[in-house]
Amino acid sequence: MKVLGTHKYDLDTPCLLIDVDKLDHNLKTMQESVQGAGKNTRPHAKTHKCSEIAKRQLEAGAVGICTAKLAEAEVLAEKGFEHILITGQVALPLKAERLISLIERCPTLMVVLDDLENAKLLDSACGERGVRANVLLDIDPGLHRTGVVVKDVVQAAHVLLELRNLDLKGVQAYAGQVQHIPVYADRREKSLACMCAVQEAFRALKKTGFTGTVFTGAGTGTFDIDTEVEDLTDLQVGSYVLMDAEYGAIGSADNEKGFTRFKSALTMLSSVVSCNQKGMVTIDAGLKSMYRDGATPIVLYPDDRDYSYDWFGDEYGKIGYTGGRGALKTGSMFELMVSHCDPTVNQFDRFYVIEKERVVDVWPIDLRGKSQ
């Protein structure tokens, strides 16, 4: 590829950059922190949508990789990944054929269930094709999005245990509602409250003789909080590996005003396309590149002025500044911390991997658009 060796500010725009040193820092920091607390990581590929990053997460010590969608898991299985967990319920009979084929290819796959009718459909589809499915019971820790409510856990698990083509390996609980609570102490209190309620249900289930061992959950915002939940086995951390302005703005254990344990490995490069106005220029990253959600992107380069980003339609962003325009002209480069990494990444086909400001690799975002 002739792009190798190119200085990052000579790349075509808009595009996504990954600073490999920062990525490695994030991989190492998370793994050491979680492992040091006696837990495992099971990172979420829904964030980066990139099998190359998933591979590095496993090499760093993860016990498996999460995907939100069946289609994401299909791509990973195709590339030889094992120990994939699909964290979203796969609706049957709609997706039965695809799911069973995937289990055949990847027998270590686990999938969550929160609906007993769906579970029975899966059991019977497995029976027909002669496969067994590893399943987790999804429990709602208060997000009210998916999962059975805590009081129904024992009863629901026992229905699953009766289905002979399913192996119930444990439980999942994702408390998305607490991940971005700005004040660390507040986040800690709320997360432990809801995850401990799930733990109680898990313990009640064990008292009935259940021998499944997996209790998976948590996210980047509670990576050093949910490790206090004794029975939790592994953490489904996602954003830590790339980071974004939304996570960067919340308080953390060691910094009230920012989440500085992880570095902005992911940035967006965008160039000026128009500069006919006073106090602003227009750049080529709008809604279709920089997803409008979560937080306002932050200008990292150039850093000679107080630049601010705002969306300016589908294809354009507005860079405001005070004082003179300096050296800005058409084609001038801006590097930004993205708003919300997951849906932003999903709009691009590749990451340009940067080391010491130069392109050292290009990684396909091979799970992009795999929404089914």
Added chain:
Amino acid sequence: MKVLGTHKYDLDTPCLLIDVDKLDHNLKTMQESVQGAGKNTRPHAKTHKCSEIAKRQLEAGAVGICTAKLAEAEVLAEKGFEHILITGQVALPLKAERLISLIERCPTLMVVLDDLENAKLLDSACGERGVRANVLLDIDPGLHRTGVVVKDVVQAAHVLLELRNLDLKGVQAYAGQVQHIPVYADRREKSLACMCAVQEAFRALKKTGFTGTVFTGAGTGTFDIDTEVEDLTDLQVGSYVLMDAEYGAIGSADNEKGFTRFKSALTMLSSVVSCNQKGMVTIDAGLKSMYRDGATPIVLYPDDRDYSYDWFGDEYGKIGYTGGRGALKTGSMFELMVSHCDPTVNQFDRFYVIEKERVVDVWPIDLRGKSQ
């Protein structure tokens, strides 16, 4: 393709549907309306990102196709399209090589300019490769995003006219700031005010001997308003062909409360993945499918209750309802009018084309992700 003939509610989800009868209605309605007012259409492919729809727009009578990005134009040129207009300035020298190669392949291409330094770079790049570029001067009608300010038009045009490898064919002005003004009379007044100011500048330019003829601009929101601008030659209408909840909510000439001249040809199909809560179910279309911008999506099917959509994270949507849940269960289908069509379409790889509720074709969204 075995998907042909499938009933739309048996498709895998989430996915985008196009009702071909509604699409044809929109194509015909727009073309007749604009042509009846003595103008041409030059529809924008940035909305649908699909060469098959662009082809139908030309067959309906359009004089050319607009793209926002060079990369979109490259895809269309590769498929044999001519008379492409790139409505966003192409920053040089960054994209010089690609632009010149595209002009070589597609000599009828036009590109806008609003920066004289950029224009000189284009002129010299054209000179080196022995090609001529058709250009339009981009004028700012008050959106303050791109374009030269009205008072600078004559001066800027005369600099362009001096550059011997550029053919200045006319001007462009896109008043994005008025397209979604809810009250029709208000929208009409504001659009005519800013477009007539551009027209004056265009006339002043003509008085200096300029013989260029193109004056292109306008959008779906002003499709029956800007036709009153005497010198305007063609309208860059985009959303009309698919429609969305954002445009559907503004008033129009014949309906104070909705934009009913065009039909929702585009819809999203999404299925229930969890239904353990009271008063709501969770569906599989979230931020990464239904772009969060512009307006709240509207549930079109089922229509047996007062359903409402809200985003519920990257992969999930929340469907609220009052009263009982009715027949809803895991796998139940919802069909929705999308929030903002352009960035929503850009998250998918294909349209399922529906006629009388069944799939009759699949069209690749072949300009998706072409953001450079």
